[in-house]
Amino acid sequence: MVSQRTGLLKYGFVGPALVVLIVLNIFPLLYNVVLSFTDAELVGGGARYVGGSNYSRVFSTAEFVEAIRTTAVFVAAAVSIELCLGFCLALALQRGFRGKSAILTVLLIPMMLSPAVMALFWHQILSGDYGILNHILAAVGLGQPEWLTAPGLKLISILMIDVWMWTPFMMLIALAGLNSIPQYIYEAAEIDRAGAWRIFRRITLPMCAPLLALAVLLRTTDALKQFDLVMAVTGPNDAATQTLSALLFQKVFGDGKTGLGSAYACVLLVIVIALASVFTRYIDFIQRKQGKTQQ
Amino acid sequence: MSFLQLQQLKKTFADGTEAVKGVDLSIDEGEFIVLLGPSGCGKTTTLRMVAGLEAPSDGRVIIAGQDVTRLRPAQRDVGFVFQFYALYPHMTVEQNIAFTLESTGAARRECRERVADVSRVMGLGALLRRYPRQLSGGDQQRVALARAVVRRPKVYLMDEPLGTLDADKRLEMREFIRSRQQEMKVTTIYVTHDQEEAMSLADRVVVMHEGMICQAGPPTEVYDDPASLFVARFVGSPGMNFIPGSVVADDGQRFFVPHQSQARMPLGRDVRPGPVTLGVRPEYVYPSSDGPIAGSVVMDEYQGNFRSIHIDTGFAHNLVMRAGDADARAVGESIRLSFNAEHTRFFDGNTGQRL
Numbered sequence: 001m002v003s004q005r006t007g008l009l010k011y012g013f014v015g016p017a018l019v020v021l022i023v024l025n026i027f028p029l030l031y032n033v034v035l036s037f038t039d040a041e042l043v044g045g046g047a048r049y050v051g052g053s054n055y056s057r058v059f060s061t062a063e064f065v066e067a068i069r070t071t072a073v074f075v076a077a078a079v080s081i082e083l084c085l086g087f088c089l090a091l092a093l094q095r096g097f098r099g100k101s102a103i104l105t106v107l108l109i110p111m112m113l114s115p116a117v118m119a120l121f122w123h124q125i126l127s128g129d130y131g132i133l134n135h136i137l138a139a140v141g142l143g144q145p146e147w148l149t150a151p152g153l154k155l156i157s158i159l160m161i162d163v164w165m166w167t168p169f170m171m172l173i174a175l176a177g178l179n180s181i182p183q184y185i186y187e188a189a190e191i192d193r194a195g196a197w198r199i200f201r202r203i204t205l206p207m208c209a210p211l212l213a214l215a216v217l218l219r220t221t222d223a224l225k226q227f228d229l230v231m232a233v234t235g236p237n238d239a240a241t242q243t244l245s246a247l248l249f250q251k252v253f254g255d256g257k258t259g260l261g262s263a264y265a266c267v268l269l270v271i272v273i274a275l276a277s278v279f280t281r282y283i284d285f286i287q288r289k290q291g292k293t294q295q
Numbered sequence: 296m297s298f299l300q301l302q303q304l305k306k307t308f309a310d311g312t313e314a315v316k317g318v319d320l321s322i323d324e325g326e327f328i329v330l331l332g333p334s335g336c337g338k339t340t341t342l343r344m345v346a347g348l349e350a351p352s353d354g355r356v357i358i359a360g361q362d363v364t365r366l367r368p369a370q371r372d373v374g375f376v377f378q379f380y381a382l383y384p385h386m387t388v389e390q391n392i393a394f395t396l397e398s399t400g401a402a403r404r405e406c407r408e409r410v411a412d413v414s415r416v417m418g419l420g421a422l423l424r425r426y427p428r429q430l431s432g433g434d435q436q437r438v439a440l441a442r443a444v445v446r447r448p449k450v451y452l453m454d455e456p457l458g459t460l461d462a463d464k465r466l467e468m469r470e471f472i473r474s475r476q477q478e479m480k481v482t483t484i485y486v487t488h489d490q491e492e493a494m495s496l497a498d499r500v501v502v503m504h505e506g507m508i509c510q511a512g513p514p515t516e517v518y519d520d521p522a523s524l525f526v527a528r529f530v531g532s533p534g535m536n537f538i539p540g541s542v543v544a545d546d547g548q549r550f551f552v553p554h555q556s557q558a559r560m561p562l563g564r565d566v567r568p569g570p571v572t573l574g575v576r577p578e579y580v581y582p583s584s585d586g587p588i589a590g591s592v593v594m595d596e597y598q599g600n601f602r603s604i605h606i607d608t609g610f611a612h613n614l615v616m617r618a619g620d621a622d623a624r625a626v627g628e629s630i631r632l633s634f635n636a637e638h639t640r641f642f643d644g645n646t647g648q649r650l
Contacts, residue, residue: 184381187377187381188383191348191369192442193369289426
């Protein structure tokens with residue numbers, strides 16, 4: 001009797017979350033896969049099965065190659081700059097000092113705001129004519145580049161906003177990594193007569209590595225899907241800044257080709273999964289190397 | 296001029312705790328010193344100040360004629376064994392031991408040879424490729440020791456290195472540390488709260504209490520001639536028996552009269568009259584039908600080759616008598632006790648200092 005009741009209770013707890021997950025995640029995912037094999041359009045019904053023709057179109061267009069390149073450059077630059085800056089900030093903030101918590105709070109603000117709001121702020125700052133940045137540059141007698149419209153600068157501007165938004169995240173995780181190294185390890189290294197640089201390279205960095213790798217994984221998978229900033233700064237159909245997500249948005253909502261856009265989405269999904277699994281394997285590897293799992 | 300000197304060493308922590316209140320100690324080269332005391336007596340803080348891991352609030356540390364008080368640990372050339380090993384978790388046993396050699400720029404080949412040497416002596420050969428977490432506590436502690444002895448620093452500092460080990464491992468490691476130290480003749484300061492460990496290892500035991508040194512001397516001296524009630528109680532297992540009373544002078548002779556007792560015990564030596572505490576080790580207490588102390592047996596502790604008989608004599612603490620292994624006593628049995636007068640020690644009834 002009791003076991004039957006707890007059995008029901010069990011489902012009662014899990015059920016709602018499961019329903020939400022199926023309706024909002026699993027169903028759209030599977031439906032997306034189905035759509036990618038049809039010629040479904042945004043307006044008008046009647047989708048027909050077209051086999052793999054959407055996929056052959058994806059891989060044969062120059063747009064796709066260009067979007068892959070843009071995305072790769074963006075991800076590589078954003079994640080590595082954020083990692084380096086974040087780690088440096090964490091090192092600076094590791095020691096306790098007056099006003100540390102205030103500084104920490106201020107540093108975390110960008111991360112807590114919505115990317116769309118952030119992009120609008122930056123749009124104001126970077127605007128060529130009335131932006132405050134160019135105003136300042138003019139005041140000190142420097143050139144005033146068209147941050148948001150010059151072809152070579154648009155992606156850099158988006159990169160800048162992303163770095164500004166996500167460096168605190170890296171810093172937070174790096175700080176957790178630094179704080180997880182017990183003081184006595186540093187004391188032992190001092191006794192072992194290691195200098196500051198050697199302690200950093202042989203103790204601090206390797207002991208933070210698993211957490212940093214996790215942060216890089218999270219940022220990479222997220223940056224691969226970069227969309228909001230592109231949308232807000234240049235719109236989805238700008239060749240210089242068209243990431244994969246922007247391209248698929250353009251296909252579905254700009255051109256109305258839902259089937260083709262779904263194929264793009266599936267390709268993006270596969271790329272994200274592949275990269276994520278490489279990272280998790282790497283994290284697993286360093287953790288095993290550090291003996292965290294018993295043989 | 297002694298090799299290592301602590302001069303008026305003091306440490307007051309930020310929260311106001313006075314951990315060490317002025318320690319003076321001179322140590323000869325090659326000497327094995329054990330700092331002994333209960334937890335919180337300042338022995339570990341003193342050790343950390345010698346290592347440079349803690350900055351003294353006042354006083355000086357002098358190693359080999361050089362004032363190192365303001366130097367970083369790395370500049371002092373000391374080996375330190377931490378209580379909880381403090382191995383580098385992301386390095387193999389081999390890398391852990393070699394780290395200190397590489398820090399000083401030793402050649403790779405020399406590193407490998409010296410690590411191989413040490414690990415052979417310490418029986419770590421089979422574990423070189425393992426990570427610390429894959430090792431037992433005993434093995435981890437051996438790695439920590441190997442890391443300290445792989446080079447020959449001016450001083451070895453050990454902070455309760457055997458505290459976390461099982462009893463049998465502890466004996467084995469104790470033997471190892473002692474023989475290794477005698478072989479290498481490196482000046483050593485070893486911290487422990489285990490008086491037995493202190494007695495068996497030390498050339499000189501330094502008993503600390505509340506941030507100060509109570510007594511420093513060879514183990515036999517600390518055991519036989521404790522400088523205060525505290526030392527007498529802390530050293531020895533079980534510790535010394537104490538009987539409150541007073542010394543009276545009568546007819547040119549001195550007698551000890553226990554509290555609330557008519558018995559008079561002739562002393563046969565000169566002790567200043569007044570309130571005292573008499574101390575006597577369990578091995579010098581014996582049953583005697585006309586002895587000055589009467590009591591009843593409350594516990595007979597069989598210890599293999601001897602027995603500790605606990606006797607309630609009406610004083611604050613039970614008296615312990617050491618008896619032969621065949622000399623069993625029934626609980627409740629009445630007994631009269633006497634002491635070997637030659638082995639009694641007297642402490643000031645108020646200050647606890649030796650008279």
